[in-house]
Amino acid sequence: MKRVISLCVFAIAVAGFSSCTSRQAPDEGYLEVIGEYEQPAAEAGYRLNLSYNGPLSLKDKFQVWADSLQKQYPSMIKMNENIFVGYMPEQMDKKMRTDMYQAGVSYNLDVADTAAYNQITRDALKRNFPFNVNVSGAYLSPEQRVKLQEQMLAKALENAKVKLNFLNKTTARQYEIVSIEELETNSPFGHEYYDFNRRVVSKVRVKAKLQ
Known part of the structure; x- marks a missing residue:
């Protein structure tokens, strides 16, 4: 019986020693x-999203303005463009007309400061076509x-x-x-x-x- 107890004590002692040595000291x-x-x-500028959503008949007018703006801001990139028909359920039995066609186009561009941002919005307001200008973030030159x-x-x-x-x-x-x-x-x-x-x-x- 004493031998069994001694073996148990020895086993516990070994286990305790083993667990201590496995820890890393701080x-x-x-x-x-x-x-x-x-x-x-x-001092950051602005990342802008410039878009048109409106009648197809006015899209060319917006596009001419956007092309001229792109010459001033080479970073300006066309992101998407689409043409669709605004066809309401009550019009399903009627013939489509050209005035039902709608268009959408959007660009991303970077401007250096508030003055450039304000100039773009003022210029767009003079053009008499629907548009959106959204600030999507800050811009810093490299x-x-x-x-x-x-x-x-x-x-x-x-x-x-x-x-x-x-x-x-x-x-x-x-x-x-x-x-x-x-x-x-x-x-x-x-x-x-x-x-x-x-x-x-x-x-x-x-x-x-x-x-």
Whole structure:
């Protein structure tokens, strides 16, 4: 009986030792934080959707204007075009007329600022045809985007250093930053949220080694 008890105690001791050695000790020699910075995209332009939906007879008039606009904005791209008949149920037994035909066409384009956006809407209002202009997001030129990204990353890194200094108060030890990683900024709201609301955000993961 004593032998059985001894074997059980030995087995428990071995199991306990095994479970302890399988755990990884926490890395107490490092600090890791996420720095972030967010601001309005005050200097951004606009992504516009310009569309026509109306009688087929007026479509050519809109198209001439759109073609002239496309020469001013080479980024302007036709997204879709369609022609259809507005045939109501009560008209099913009647012959189709040319005035029943409807047309739709839409373009996407980027403009640099509010002045360009206002000029397009004022010009369209003079043309006497149905149209829609919708703002679908913010636009930055490649040069603006690179410059802004650099500024935002610097601000996010400053925020990370503030967090490191706060967390390091208890140890009062020096530290050395050993890695900086830029993070995706789509969460928690997604890219469309920041684009539509004309905001930009930058996030970095910073790891520091305590001296």
